[in-house]
Amino acid sequence: MRVLAIGDIHGCKRALDTLLDAVAPSRDDLLVTLGDYVDWGPDSCGVLDRLIELDAATHLVPLRGNHEELMIRARDFPNELQFWLNVGGRAALASYPSGKIPDAHWEFLERRCVDSFETENHIFAHGGLDPDLPLADQKIHILRWLTFRDPKPHFSGKVLICGHSLQKSGRPCNRGHSICIDTAAVRGGGLTCLDVMTGSFWQGDESGRLSEGSLTNP
Numbered sequence: 001m002r003v004l005a006i007g008d009i010h011g012c013k014r015a016l017d018t019l020l021d022a023v024a025p026s027r028d029d030l031l032v033t034l035g036d037y038v039d040w041g042p043d044s045c046g047v048l049d050r051l052i053e054l055d056a057a058t059h060l061v062p063l064r065g066n067h068e069e070l071m072i073r074a075r076d077f078p079n080e081l082q083f084w085l086n087v088g089g090r091a092a093l094a095s096y097p098s099g100k101i102p103d104a105h106w107e108f109l110e111r112r113c114v115d116s117f118e119t120e121n122h123i124f125a126h127g128g129l130d131p132d133l134p135l136a137d138q139k140i141h142i143l144r145w146l147t148f149r150d151p152k153p154h155f156s157g158k159v160l161i162c163g164h165s166l167q168k169s170g171r172p173c174n175r176g177h178s179i180c181i182d183t184a185a186v187r188g189g190g191l192t193c194l195d196v197m198t199g200s201f202w203q204g205d206e207s208g209r210l211s212e213g214s215l216t217n218p
Helices: 013-023 044-057 066-076 078-094 103-112 140-145
Strands: 003-006 030-033 059-062 116-118 122-125 159-162 178-180 191-195 200-204 210-214
Touching: 003 013, 013 044, 013 191, 013 200, 013 210, 044 059, 044 078, 044 103, 066 078, 066 103, 066 140
Parallel strands: 003 030, 030 059, 122 159, 159 178
Antiparallel strands: 003 191, 116 122, 191 200, 200 210
């Protein structure tokens, strides 16, 4: 079984499709998507449709990112709508032909997505971790919003796999105990899928280009 993680998609459906065609995840793989499926890119609607299809066909663990939080809050609190629209939500809404987000998408974001995930060797979060707390005690704003500046090793000894913090190099940032794979798909970079057990990764972009690489040593 491969353990695969995909970074911030942000409405880049062509990049996602390019990546999935190359990686070809099956039911024997564990596929963790790290959140921020929506906003800024051209096809948030298509990305969520694709993830719902994957959920039915593979062993998918979808995390909830800060942009999913903003989208849900914009629906629930009208005074927050304009803020969401200004940080990518306008593009997300424009990707829905009717301008209406279907119930299946809300169901996926609110009930199917989770805030973190843990395996024997790794912890997956959109943003980051408090290094001194077990996963069950982590605060939601840390899991979704913490930036990847100077992460400290988690006390468990497990490796953090996260997104959220854009890597201008276009490559995953490997600190040994923490790996960030937000590689700027929505800003012309590649969307990254990391095989967390081997360190190999694939990247697909919005023009349909595919590349491969391996993590550099910390």
